[in-house]
Amino acid sequence: EVQLVESGGGLVKPGGSLRLSCVASGFTFSNAWMTWVRQAPGKGLEWVGRIKSKTDGGTTDYAAPVKGRFTISRDDSKNTLYLQMNSLQTEDTALYYCTTRDGCYDWGQGTRVTVSS
């Protein structure tokens, strides 16, 4: 059974940084493309970005609102996906989900990020 457990969320001031983690189990993590999706309070789903498997180049792509501020990385030895978020803005306040593959097949329960002064 696929399990994705996000952590690292919390309250941070505008301009601050936060690193989210997602520990995966139940599948071969090193072969998987992984995606971050967020949902602001009362809003819809928003694609944040994706990282390919190392065998497929390990490259990343990001949504325009986070490009240059967020970085997705992975540690296949720890079955862990990361989202480094810098220069956080109030608009980044959301529930952040870790998902598998480009099509977002499996989802974690999310970790909440609140950006507020």
Place this chain on the structure above:
Amino acid sequence: QSVLTQPPSVSGAPGQRVTISCTGRSSNIGAGYDVYWYQQQLPGTAPKLLIYANSNRPSGVPDRFSGSKSGTSASLAITGLQAEDEADYYCQSYDTSLSGRVFGGGTKLTVL
């Protein structure tokens, strides 16, 4: 405003059939990219994949749910509507002009 347009809400009585549209452009659905559908029963809870690659159901998803795609649009159909189907539904695809994935704005389904 999402590049994938969904109606904000749809409704139907138990047992009825409803459809939810997802209208895209030549840079996403019209370019041949696959469409995915998700169900989110409560805001703040993890969405669930309902349909992948336009019309395929993951194991465990009832065959009351079906997906289709034509031109620059896709649709999710739900037959034999049940109270438990009341949820938010989202479509998703890839967009070449954005070089990334996009979600539709979501549709709230109300079972009357």
